[in-house]
Amino acid sequence: MAEKKFVEEITPMEEDFAQWYTDIVKKAELIEYTSVKGCLVIRPYAYAVWENIQKILDGRFKETGHENVCMPMFIPESLLQKEKDHVEGFAPEVAWVTMGGSEPLEDRLCVRPTSETLFCEHYANIIHSYRDLPKLYNQWVSVVRWEKTTRPFLRTREFLWQEGHTIHATAQEAIDETVQMLNIYADFCEKSLAIPVLKGRKTESDKFAGAEATYAIEALMHDGKALQAGTSHYFGDGFAKAFDITYTNKENKKVNPFQTSWGVTTRLIGAIIMTHGDNRGLVLPPDVAPVQAVIIPIAQHKEGVLERCGALKEELLKAGIRVKLDDSDMSAGWKFSEYEMKGVPVRIELGPRDIEAGNCVIVSRVTGEKTVVSLENIGETVKEALVKAHDDMFARALANREAHTYRCDTLEEIASALAEKGDGFVYAPWCGDEECEDEVKAKAGVGSRCIYDEISVEGKKCVCCGKEAKHNVVWAKAY
Amino acid sequence: MAEKKFVEEITPMEEDFAQWYTDIVKKAELIEYTSVKGCLVIRPYAYAVWENIQKILDGRFKETGHENVCMPMFIPESLLQKEKDHVEGFAPEVAWVTMGGSEPLEDRLCVRPTSETLFCEHYANIIHSYRDLPKLYNQWVSVVRWEKTTRPFLRTREFLWQEGHTIHATAQEAIDETVQMLNIYADFCEKSLAIPVLKGRKTESDKFAGAEATYAIEALMHDGKALQAGTSHYFGDGFAKAFDITYTNKENKKVNPFQTSWGVTTRLIGAIIMTHGDNRGLVLPPDVAPVQAVIIPIAQHKEGVLERCGALKEELLKAGIRVKLDDSDMSAGWKFSEYEMKGVPVRIELGPRDIEAGNCVIVSRVTGEKTVVSLENIGETVKEALVKAHDDMFARALANREAHTYRCDTLEEIASALAEKGDGFVYAPWCGDEECEDEVKAKAGVGSRCIYDEISVEGKKCVCCGKEAKHNVVWAKAY
Numbered sequence A, B: 001m002a003e004k005k006f007v008e009e010i011t012p013m014e015e016d017f018a019q020w021y022t023d024i025v026k027k028a029e030l031i032e033y034t035s036v037k038g039c040l041v042i043r044p045y046a047y048a049v050w051e052n053i054q055k056i057l058d059g060r061f062k063e064t065g066h067e068n069v070c071m072p073m074f075i076p077e078s079l080l081q082k083e084k085d086h087v088e089g090f091a092p093e094v095a096w097v098t099m100g101g102s103e104p105l106e107d108r109l110c111v112r113p114t115s116e117t118l119f120c121e122h123y124a125n126i127i128h129s130y131r132d133l134p135k136l137y138n139q140w141v142s143v144v145r146w147e148k149t150t151r152p153f154l155r156t157r158e159f160l161w162q163e164g165h166t167i168h169a170t171a172q173e174a175i176d177e178t179v180q181m182l183n184i185y186a187d188f189c190e191k192s193l194a195i196p197v198l199k200g201r202k203t204e205s206d207k208f209a210g211a212e213a214t215y216a217i218e219a220l221m222h223d224g225k226a227l228q229a230g231t232s233h234y235f236g237d238g239f240a241k242a243f244d245i246t247y248t249n250k251e252n253k254k255v256n257p258f259q260t261s262w263g264v265t266t267r268l269i270g271a272i273i274m275t276h277g278d279n280r281g282l283v284l285p286p287d288v289a290p291v292q293a294v295i296i297p298i299a300q301h302k303e304g305v306l307e308r309c310g311a312l313k314e315e316l317l318k319a320g321i322r323v324k325l326d327d328s329d330m331s332a333g334w335k336f337s338e339y340e341m342k343g344v345p346v347r348i349e350l351g352p353r354d355i356e357a358g359n360c361v362i363v364s365r366v367t368g369e370k371t372v373v374s375l376e377n378i379g380e381t382v383k384e385a386l387v388k389a390h391d392d393m394f395a396r397a398l399a400n401r402e403a404h405t406y407r408c409d410t411l412e413e414i415a416s417a418l419a420e421k422g423d424g425f426v427y428a429p430w431c432g433d434e435e436c437e438d439e440v441k442a443k444a445g446v447g448s449r450c451i452y453d454e455i456s457v458e459g460k461k462c463v464c465c466g467k468e469a470k471h472n473v474v475w476a477k478a479y
Helices: A002-008 A017-027 A044-063 A084-093 A116-126 A171-191 A238-242 A267-276 A305-318 A332-341 A352-357 A378-403 A411-421 A434-444 B002-008 B017-027 B044-063 B084-093 B116-126 B171-192 B238-242 B267-276 B305-318 B332-341 B352-357 B378-403 B411-421 B434-444
Strands: A074-076 A095-100 A103-111 A135-144 A158-168 A198-201 A213-220 A226-236 A258-265 A293-297 A323-325 A346-350 A359-364 A370-374 A405-407 A425-430 A447-451 A471-476 B074-076 B095-100 B103-111 B135-144 B158-168 B198-201 B213-220 B226-236 B258-265 B293-297 B323-325 B346-350 B359-364 B370-374 B405-407 B425-430 B447-451 B471-476
Touching: A017 A267, A044 A135, A044 A158, A044 A171, A044 A267, A095 B103, A116 A135, A116 A158, A116 A238, A116 A258, A158 A171, A171 A198, A171 A213, A171 A226, A171 A258, A198 A447, A213 A267, A213 A378, A213 A447, A213 A471, A226 A238, A226 A267, A238 A258, A258 A267, A267 A378, A293 A305, A293 A332, A293 A378, A305 A323, A305 A346, A305 A352, A305 A378, A332 A346, A346 A352, A346 A378, A352 A359, A359 A378, A370 A378, A378 A405, A405 A411, A411 A425, A411 A434, A425 A434, A425 A447, A434 A447, A434 A471, B017 B267, B044 B135, B044 B158, B044 B171, B044 B267, B116 B135, B116 B158, B116 B238, B116 B258, B158 B171, B171 B198, B171 B213, B171 B226, B171 B258, B198 B447, B213 B267, B213 B378, B213 B447, B213 B471, B226 B238, B226 B267, B238 B258, B258 B267, B267 B378, B293 B305, B293 B332, B293 B378, B305 B323, B305 B346, B305 B352, B305 B378, B332 B346, B346 B352, B346 B378, B352 B359, B359 B378, B370 B378, B378 B405, B405 B411, B411 B425, B411 B434, B425 B434, B425 B447, B434 B447, B434 B471
Parallel strands: A293 A323, A293 A346, A405 A425, B293 B323, B293 B346, B405 B425
Antiparallel strands: A074 A103, A095 A103, A095 B095, A135 A158, A158 A258, A198 A213, A213 A226, A226 A258, A346 A359, A359 A370, A425 A471, A447 A471, B074 B103, B095 B103, B135 B158, B158 B258, B198 B213, B213 B226, B226 B258, B346 B359, B359 B370, B425 B471, B447 B471
16 A cells, blocks of 8 residues: 555664654655755755745844845955954865866855855945944855765755844843844744754853854754754954954944854754654644645545535635645545655545535644544634644653753763663753863763753752862753 | 935936946945955845845746755756756856865866756656656756956846746647746836836847757846846757656656746846936835835924824835835935935825825825825825836836837948937847848947847848848847
8 A cells, every 4th residue: 555655665763763864854855965965955845844934034033123135155265264263163164166267266265154254344344333233134045064974954065044143332232132033043943843942052162163152042853862953153342353343433432343143054954854753754843834734635536525625725725824735646545645754734634425514634743633623614723723733743842852851960870861761951060161071971972062051050069070060051962 | 415415426327327337336235345356245225125026026936836946056067067058158157166175076066157957967866757747946046157247236256046947748838938937027027127128039149058949038228238137948858868857758658858947136136227227326116125115204303293204104014015214313305315315216204294284295216206195095195106106117118218229121220320319229130140140249239139029020131131031130239
C-alpha cells in the first residue's frame, strides 16, 4: 500500500536522528542539493515557510519602527579589516572574489558573511547630527560562510537571514534595542513557531566577533541537543570608533554613537523540523505552514463529492485559511501519507456519507486525533483546530524540554543525569572563569549555551572548580 | 528661504539630464555610494518602493500559478559552460570566487549573473515524468554583472531582480508563458507605475544569450531615450538538451521539455525617475509610493492643529492610505520642498482657518494643482486624488512619448526628425538583415529596440537598403 511505502522511506528518529532529519528534508521536498557543497536549493515548499516567517517578523520589525534597506553583497578586504576582533572572527570562513570578468581585482572582495562593516561605512556617510539618530535598519539577504561541515538549514555555506543594524545616541537606547529584539525573537518562536526558548547571554568565549554582549535564544531539539535560534548583539561604541562614525550632539560636541545588530536565519526551519517532526514526517506550526488545512475527498468519483469539496475550499479560503484541495487521482491513503509527510496541521476528509450527514472528519497532524464535526460554521471550527494544533505542539515541545532539563551541582551529577535521562539542558552554577567553562565541556561533553540569571546562584559553588558561583549557566550539546 | 535652497540643489533637467538624475538619486535619499564601484546602498526610501513593486508583481505571479524558490548564488565554472551561447554572453562580465577561507577552490565559482544554469541543473534532478510538469518557478534575489560603466539603478554591478524560470511539456505552452509574462510586465508598468510601454521582440543580435526569442517592454524616458524595462525569453528545448533534462511522456518516451525565463529589476526605479521626475524632484506613482499622502500642519503651534492633523492621519490610515504626518519643527515651506523632492503624490495642508471651515487643501505633486476640499469623507477624496495623480502621470508620459514618436521611411527622415524634435522612438521598416541594423545605428545613431509588428510594412522598403521590408522596427537611443 502506498501509505506504508511512504512511511518506510524515512528512517525512524530513534534509530538515527541525523538520517531521519536528512530524510525529511528530502522527502518533504524542502531542499535539493547542487554541485556546490553546502549551497542548496530551497524548494518552493520550504521557501513558502520562509516567506511566512518573513512576513510575520517583518511586520514586527516595522511596528517597532525599523526600515528595510539593502547593502551590497561585497565587502572590500580593507573595510573588513577595520575592526580587529570582527575580522579575526570572520576572515577564516569567507569566500573571496578575486576576479571581475577577466581582470584581477586590486582590493579583493569578500562575499558578506555579515554586514556590520558595510553598515558602519554607510552610517559614517549619512550620520552627522543628533537629528540623524537613531537609524533602525534591517535587511533580508543571504550571507556566505565557508564552513567545512554542512547540514541543510543548520549549517550551510550560503543561507538566508535578516540582519538588523541599529545606531543610537546613547548606550542605554542601544541596550534597550538589543533586549527588545531578543524579546521579539523569543515571542515569535513561541507564538508563531510553537518552539519554547530560553533567553540568555553568551559567555565571553561565545560572543559575536566585535560585540560587547551577545544575547541568544536557545531551543531544545527532540534529540536533546540545543539549537541557537537567534542572536542580538550590543556593540557599545566599538564599531563606531573603528569606523570613525561621529555625530554632533545637542551640546555641539562630536561624539560616537552606539550600535546593535540582531539576526535570525533559515536555521529556524531546521528548528521546526527537529522540534516538531515525527516518524511520519514534518509537522508545521499553523502560523507558518504554507498549507494549513488539506481537503481529501473520499470516494471522489461519486456524484457530488468533488463539488462539495470545492465549496468547502471556497468557504475556508474566505475564512482566511490557507487551504488546499487535493482532487488528483492518487488514492486517499497516498494523500494521507503525503500531507502527513508535508506536515499540514489539519486534514479534512469529506466523502458521500459525511455529506449526507452534514459532517466532515478533521484529523490533527499533531495528535492524530480524528473528530467528526458539522459542516456548518466550518471556517470557525477549522480555525479552532489550528489554534489547538499550535497549542498541542507547544505543550509537547515544552514537556520534552522539561523532561530533559536537569539541575546539577557537580560534574558527576551532570554525567549521571545525561547518562540516565538522555541529552538535554543542564542548569549548573559557574564561577565565570573560561578555564572552568572549557573543563565542563571537556569532562561532561556539554558546552555553555547561555548565562541564565533567572535562577539565583546565591550560596552555590562552581560546578567545576568549587569556587563561589557567579552565574547560573545552561549547558548542553549543541548544533 | 529653505524652500528655495532645496530646489537650487538639483540641476535642471534641460541643462544636464544625467546630472539631474544623479542629483535626484542623492537628494531624494534613494542611493548612497560605497567604496566598491557599481555596488550601491539601496536606502530605505528606495527599498520601500521596491518592496511595493515586489508585492504587486509577486501577487500577479502567484495568481498565475508561480511559486517562489531560492537557488544558490554561486555557479561552478563547469556548469556555466554547458550552454555555449549562454557562457559566451555572460562569462566576460562575471565576478569569480576563487578562494574559500584561505584555500583556493578547485572549480572556481561565479557569482550568478542570471540563474538559467542553476535552474537547469535543478530541473534535471527533479523532473522525471510528465506528471512533474510544468514547473513555474520564480526567485527574488540579487545578481552580479561586472560592468565597466555604472549608473544608479540603470546599470550597477549588483542589482536586485526577480527571475522567473519555467519548464513545460510543449513548445506552445512555453511560448504562451513567455507572452503571458510579457503582458503582465506591460500591464504592471502601465497600471501601477503609470509608464506606457511598447511590447516587441528583440532582433537576433539583441537576444538573450541562449534564447530562441526575447521579448521586451520598452519605455521612453523624459530625455527621449529608450529604457528596456523588462524581458521575457523563450528557450525552446536548447537548454534542456544542453543540460540533459528529459521526462517520460504519456506515450512512455523520453523527451526534452521546453523552457522560459523572464525578469524585471531595480532598473524600474530608474524608469520611474526618468519618466515622471521634474525639476523639483521625484514624482512617485501612487501604487508604489512609500508615502502616498503627507499631512503638513500649518501654524502647528496653534491650539488644536496637531490634534486635528493626528485625527486626519488616523482616518486616512483606516481608509488604507499610506499616510505620513510631518509634525517636526521644520517650517511648512521646508516640508513642502522636502516632500516634493521625495515625490509624495498628494500633499494635504491643514491649518487653523481650514479647521474652522471644515476643509483642508490638497495639492497634487503631478500638476501642482491646489484644491480646497471638505474634511468630511476625506478618505474617499484622497483616494480619488491618488487615482487622478496616477492618471495624470500616465497621460503626461504618454503625451511625451507621442510627441517624440516619428514614423520614417528613410535615413534622412530619421536624421531630420531627431534633429528637429529631439530624441525619441523612430518607427521605420527593416529588411531583417543584421548589416542594415548596424548601418542604421552607425548612420542615424539609433539602435533597434524591438520588432514591433503591430504596424504593417506591406509595400514598404527597408529604411537602410531599400529592399522589401519584413518588419517594422522601433529604433531609439537607449540606456
